[in-house]
Amino acid sequence: MNTRIKSMTQGNPGKLILAFALPLMAGNVFQQLYTVVDTMVVGKYLGVGALAALGASDWMNWMMLGIVQGFAQGFAIRMAQEFGAGKYDSLRKVIGNSGILALISSLFLVAVGQFTARPVLMLLQTPGDIIGNALLYLRIMFLGLPIVMAYNFFACILRSLGDGQTPLRAMIVASVTNIALDCLFVLLFHWGIAGAAAATLIAQLVSGLFCLYHIRRLEVLQMSPSDFRPEGALGGKLMALGLPMAFQNCIIAIGGMIVQFVVNGCGVLFIAGFTATNKLYGILEIAATSYGYAMITYVGQNLGANQIKRIRQGMRSALAIAIATSVVIAAAMLLFGKMILGWFISGTPEEAAQTLRIAYFYLAVMSLCLPVLYLLHVIRSCIQGLGNTMLPMVSGIVEFIMRTGAALLLPFIMGDSGIFFAEISAWLGADVVLAVSWLIVIKKLQVSFNDAKQRSDRIEPEH
Numbered sequence: 001m002n003t004r005i006k007s008m009t010q011g012n013p014g015k016l017i018l019a020f021a022l023p024l025m026a027g028n029v030f031q032q033l034y035t036v037v038d039t040m041v042v043g044k045y046l047g048v049g050a051l052a053a054l055g056a057s058d059w060m061n062w063m064m065l066g067i068v069q070g071f072a073q074g075f076a077i078r079m080a081q082e083f084g085a086g087k088y089d090s091l092r093k094v095i096g097n098s099g100i101l102a103l104i105s106s107l108f109l110v111a112v113g114q115f116t117a118r119p120v121l122m123l124l125q126t127p128g129d130i131i132g133n134a135l136l137y138l139r140i141m142f143l144g145l146p147i148v149m150a151y152n153f154f155a156c157i158l159r160s161l162g163d164g165q166t167p168l169r170a171m172i173v174a175s176v177t178n179i180a181l182d183c184l185f186v187l188l189f190h191w192g193i194a195g196a197a198a199a200t201l202i203a204q205l206v207s208g209l210f211c212l213y214h215i216r217r218l219e220v221l222q223m224s225p226s227d228f229r230p231e232g233a234l235g236g237k238l239m240a241l242g243l244p245m246a247f248q249n250c251i252i253a254i255g256g257m258i259v260q261f262v263v264n265g266c267g268v269l270f271i272a273g274f275t276a277t278n279k280l281y282g283i284l285e286i287a288a289t290s291y292g293y294a295m296i297t298y299v300g301q302n303l304g305a306n307q308i309k310r311i312r313q314g315m316r317s318a319l320a321i322a323i324a325t326s327v328v329i330a331a332a333m334l335l336f337g338k339m340i341l342g343w344f345i346s347g348t349p350e351e352a353a354q355t356l357r358i359a360y361f362y363l364a365v366m367s368l369c370l371p372v373l374y375l376l377h378v379i380r381s382c383i384q385g386l387g388n389t390m391l392p393m394v395s396g397i398v399e400f401i402m403r404t405g406a407a408l409l410l411p412f413i414m415g416d417s418g419i420f421f422a423e424i425s426a427w428l429g430a431d432v433v434l435a436v437s438w439l440i441v442i443k444k445l446q447v448s449f450n451d452a453k454q455r456s457d458r459i460e461p462e463h
Contacts, residue, residue: 005161005162005163005218005220006020006161006162006163007083007084007162007301008020008084008162008297008298008301008302009084009301009302009304009305009307009310013298013310013313013314013317014314014317014318014320014321016298016314017291017294017295017298017314017317017318017321018321019164020162020164020294020297020298021164021287021290021291021293021294021321022164022290023164023165023167023168024159024164024167024168024289024290024293024294025286025287025290026168026171027164027167027168027170027171027172027290028171028282028286028287028289028290029286030168030171030172030174030175031171031174031175031282032282032283032286033175033179035279035282036279036280036283036343037178037179037182038054038178038182038196038199038200039051039054039275039276039279040343041182041183041186041187041196042054042186042193042196043272043276044343045186045187046186046192046193048268048269048272048351048355049129049130049133049268050130050133050192050193051272051275051276052127052130052268052271052272052275053130053131053132053133053134053137053193054133054134054137054193054196054275055260055263055271055272055274055275055278056121056124056126056127056130056131056134056260056264056271057121057134057135057137057138057141058256058260058275058278059253059256059257059259059260060117060120060121060138060253060257061137061138061141062253062256063249063250063253063254063256063257064109064113064141064142064145064148065148066246066249066250066252066253067105067109067246067249067250068105068106068109068145068148068149068152068246069152069245069249070242070243070244070245070246070247070248070249070250071101071102071105071149071242071243071245071246072102072149072152072153072155072156072242073152073156073242073245073293073296073384074238074241074242074243074244074245074246074384074389075094075098075101075102075153075156075238075241075242076156076157076159076160076296076297076300077160077241077296077300077384077385077387077389078094078098078237078238078241078387079091079094079095079098079156079157079160079161079300080160080161080296080297080300080301080304080385081300081301081303081304081387082094082304083160083161083162083220083301083304084300084301084302084303084304084305085304085305087304088220091220091221092220092221092222092223092224092227093227093231093234094234094238095157095221095223095227096223096227096228096229097228097230097231097234097235097238098153098238099153099228100228100230100235101235101238101239101242102149102150102153103146103149105149105246106145106146106148106149106150107146109142109145109149110142110143110145110146113138113141113142113145114139114142114143117135117138117139117142118135120257121134121135121138123261124257124260124261124264125261125264125265126264127264127268127271129268130268130271133192133193136193136194136197137193137194137196137197140194140197140198140201141197141200141201143201144197144200144201144204144205147201147204147205147208148201148204150205150208150212151170151204151205151207151208151211154208154211154212154215155167155170155207155211157211157215157221158211158214158215159293159296159297160296160297160300161218161220162297162301164293164294166210166211166214167211169210170207170208170210170211171207173206173207173210174203174204174206174207174210175203177199177202177203177206177207178199178200178202178203181195181198181199181202181203182195182196182199184199185198185199186199240389241387241389242389243389244389244390244392244393245384245389245392245393247393247396248389248392248393248395248396248397249396251393251396251397251399251400252396252399252400252403252426254400255399255400255401255403255404255407255426256403258403258404258407258408259403259404259407259419259422259423262407262408262411262419263419266416266419269351269354269355269358270358270416272355273354273355273356273357273358273359273362274358274359274362274419276341276355276359277341277359277360277362277363277366280333280337280340280341280363281366283329283333284329284330284333284366284367284370284373285373285374285377286329287322287325287326287329287374288322288325288326288373288374288376288377288378289377291318291321291322291325291374291377291378291381292377292378292380292381293381294318294381295314295315295318295378295381295382295385296381296384296385297385298311298314298318298385299311299314299315299381299382299384299385299386300385300386300387302314303385303386303387306449308445308446308449311382311385311386311442311445312442314382315378315379315382315438315442318378318382319375319378319379322371322374322375322377322378323371323374323375325374326370326371326373326374327370327371329367329370330367330368330370330371333363333364333367334364334367334368337360337363337364337367338356338360341356341359341360341363342356361417361420362420365420365421365424366420366423366424369424369427372424372427372428372431373427375431375434375435376395376427376430376431376434379431379434379435379437379438380392380395380430380434382438383434383437383438383441386441386442386445388437388441391433391434391437391441392434392437394433394437395429395430395433395434395437396430398429398430398432398433399426399427399429399430400426401429402422402425402426402428402429402430403422403423403425403426404422405425406418406421406422406424406425406426407419407422410422
């Protein structure tokens with residue numbers, strides 16, 4: 001078996017989770033690096049208007065990406081469970097059927113994205129001087145959704161088997177590719193915002209092919225044509241995992257678009273400042289998403305192996321690690337955030353100063369509340385790893401309600417800066433739902449496990 005594949009059903013939970021998350025974290029650093037470079041190139045060389053256009057398209061783009069990731073991560077839950085149970089034949093059938101569903105869903109999303117891009121931007125009252133660039137960026141990104149799905153699907157296969165190293169290497173390759181193509185397409189060829197979008201998609205294609213190459217070399221994943229034969233029952237179970245996660249990300253993004261609608265009424269400089277900080281959002285939660293991926297794999301594998309005690313131990317370890325990490329990242333952002341934000345902002349001295357002031361205030365608010373976000377990622381991922389994607393979806397609905405409610409009400413009370421607290425409100429609401437959900441789900445699982453063990457003990461003497 002490939003040495004990068006790792007069972008998480010034995011060994012110290014904290015060390016396993018950290019060892020698995022660190023490569024993912026490093027991979028996310030490189031992913032954020034090319035997102036940041038995109039923003040820097042657009043903001044510095046194409047101007048504040050182009051940066052605002054990028055921001056105006058952010059949430060709709062994130063919604064499609066979130067739906068893609070939701071499907072891929074949902075399918076990967078079943079993969080981790082089959083791998084943890086040592087059922088490799090079933091694992092291959094899960095991957096084959098998941099691949100078919102991933103392809104169909106990505107093509108459907110291409111059509112939906114192209115049809116809805118302009119109406120949604122109009123509905124959000126995107127300013128007329130930036131809507132053209134925002135629409136162009138979205139149309140290109142949506143055409144590339146099958147590429148985005150392929151990368152996420154292949155990376156999720158590897159992560160479900162405990163391999164965090166290969167997605168890291170794939171992201172390094174993608175990051176270097178994207179930065180080089182940004183310089184080529186935007187600075188040399190002068191393709192504008194379309195060049196930034198094309199660079200991102202080509203980088204995703206390269207990283208997807210890199211992951212596929214390594215998947216094909218894994219002994220346990222030597223696929224046969226029969227593995228790709230659609231099975232109705234299995235397909236239904238996979239969609240029952242993937243659809244709630246996709247819907248959860250979709251509803252969260254819709255809330256973000258409502259926030260963007262409010263922001264769009266605050267002027268181009270406010271939009272640009274808001275966008276600059278949102279581009280650092282990925283850095284703020286960079287470790288949180290990595291811990292989330294780690295916990296889906298850890299919990300899924302241990303559930304497959306019936307290691308309920310280890311699931312509880314892993315949860316406690318992950319929470320401690322996540323909170324400590326969030327404090328460190330928050331401190332770094334508060335100390336160096338203003339300098340980093342300055343890399344994205346151009347314009348006259350007055351414009352730059354005003355945009356920077358808006359951006360740093362938003363960054364400070366999010367940094368101070370970062371532990372709340374990290375708790376959200378860990379608890380939600382643990383519940384998903386148990387195969388329950390409905391309760392996390394409910395938390396996503398609560399996020400939507402809290403985010404939109406705060407975005408629509410707080411600006412009337414606090415002025416434009418009230419919009420910055422919409423995100424914090426969403427995190428807090430989701431945390432309450434998830435914490436209660438975890439206590440209920442893990443208690444039911446423990447009772448079910450104890451009952452099964454007692455039945456097994458009673459039957460055992462008869463053999």
